Amino acid sequence: MVFLEFERPLEELYDKLEKVREVAEDGVVDMSETILDLESRIKQTRKDIYGNLTGWQRVQLSRHPERPYSLYYIEQMCRKFVELHGDRYYGDDKAIVGGIGNMDGQTVVIIGHQKGVNTKMRQYRNFGMANPEGYRKALRLMKIAERFNFPVVCLIDTPGAYPGIEAEERGQAEAIARNLFEMAQLRVPIVCAVIGEGASGGAIGIGLGDHVMMLENTWYSVISPESCSSILWRSWDYKEQAADALKLTAEDMLGFGIIDEIVKEPQGGAHSGRKEMAKSLKKQLKKAIAALQAKDIDQVIEERIDKYSRIGQVERAK
Incomplete structure (x- = not known):
C-alpha cells in the first residue's frame, strides 16, 4: 500500500497490524483481540482523516499512484471497446485514448486522458499531457459519434496540456479552441467526468459537456496549486494555501455551477475500491x-450553450 503524507497515522497502524498478524501466524500467542482492536482503530482513524479533507489533500488523492485511470474505467464499464488511433493530420497521441464502446447495450464514444500505471508507461503516455494531435484525435472521434448518433463520454485526468515548444509549433492553443467551438454545437449528448486532475486548457479541451461530474477527491482549476504558489509567492512552499484560495474541489465547482454532480468515492479514495x-x-x-x-x-444544444454562457457572470454593484 502507498500512503500519502496525511495518511501517516494509518500507515503506523497498518504496520502494527502486520506485525501482530505475523505473531498470530506462529500460533503460540492468541492475538485475536489485539487484531480486532487494531482493525477498529484503523476504521476510526480512516473515518477521521477522510471526513475532513483539505483542498490540498484532495489534490494529493487525485494524484495517488494507485488511482485508476481512463483505460481501467473503460475496461470495467464496457463489454467491448475498440480503440481508434490518430488524428489524420500528424500522428497518434498516447496521452489521449478513445474509441467506441458498448456500455450495457448502449454504444458510446469514450475519450479520456491516460497517465500510465508505471514509470515506463507514464513516459509513453507523456504523463497524461496531450499534444495538439491528441485533441484533434478527440475531435475526430466526436465527429464519428455525431455521424452515427452515439453519445460522447469524456474522462478527464491531466496535469495540463503539454507545454513543450513542439506542441506550440503544431498549434496547441488552436487545437483546444477548435474542440471547444465544435463541442459547443456537437449534435449528440456529451457527458464529462473528472476522474483525477482537471488542470487548465488540457482538461477543458475535452471537458465541455451537457452534464459534467467530478469524482469526490478530484480537482478542476485553471492552474495547479504548485504553479499558483510559484507565481504568487515565488516558491512551491505555499501550495496548500494556494489550493484553498483556488477553490478547486468538487464541492467548490458544484457551488459555482461549473459542474452538475459529485460522484462519491469509496472511503480512502477511488484506489481503495x-x-x-x-x-x-x-x-x-x-x-x-x-x-x-x-x-x-x-x-x-441550446441548454449546453446557455449553461456555459452563465458561468462567470457577476452582479454589478448598484
Whole structure:
C-alpha cells in the first residue's frame, strides 16, 4: 500500500497490524483481540482523516499512484471497446485514448486522458499531457459519434496540456479552441467526468459537456496549486494555501455551477475500491446519458450553450 503524507497515522497502524498478524501466524500467542482492536482503530482513524479533507489533500488523492485511470474505467464499464488511433493530420497521441464502446447495450464514444500505471508507461503516455494531435484525435472521434448518433463520454485526468515548444509549433492553443467551438454545437449528448486532475486548457479541451461530474477527491482549476504558489509567492512552499484560495474541489465547482454532480468515492479514495468506483461511475454516466437522450437534440444544444454562457457572470454593484 502507498500512503500519502496525511495518511501517516494509518500507515503506523497498518504496520502494527502486520506485525501482530505475523505473531498470530506462529500460533503460540492468541492475538485475536489485539487484531480486532487494531482493525477498529484503523476504521476510526480512516473515518477521521477522510471526513475532513483539505483542498490540498484532495489534490494529493487525485494524484495517488494507485488511482485508476481512463483505460481501467473503460475496461470495467464496457463489454467491448475498440480503440481508434490518430488524428489524420500528424500522428497518434498516447496521452489521449478513445474509441467506441458498448456500455450495457448502449454504444458510446469514450475519450479520456491516460497517465500510465508505471514509470515506463507514464513516459509513453507523456504523463497524461496531450499534444495538439491528441485533441484533434478527440475531435475526430466526436465527429464519428455525431455521424452515427452515439453519445460522447469524456474522462478527464491531466496535469495540463503539454507545454513543450513542439506542441506550440503544431498549434496547441488552436487545437483546444477548435474542440471547444465544435463541442459547443456537437449534435449528440456529451457527458464529462473528472476522474483525477482537471488542470487548465488540457482538461477543458475535452471537458465541455451537457452534464459534467467530478469524482469526490478530484480537482478542476485553471492552474495547479504548485504553479499558483510559484507565481504568487515565488516558491512551491505555499501550495496548500494556494489550493484553498483556488477553490478547486468538487464541492467548490458544484457551488459555482461549473459542474452538475459529485460522484462519491469509496472511503480512502477511488484506489481503495477500484471496482466499486467504476461501477458507481458507470451508473451515473448511464443515468446522465439516458436523461439527455430523452430530450430533443436542439434543446440539448441550446441548454449546453446557455449553461456555459452563465458561468462567470457577476452582479454589478448598484
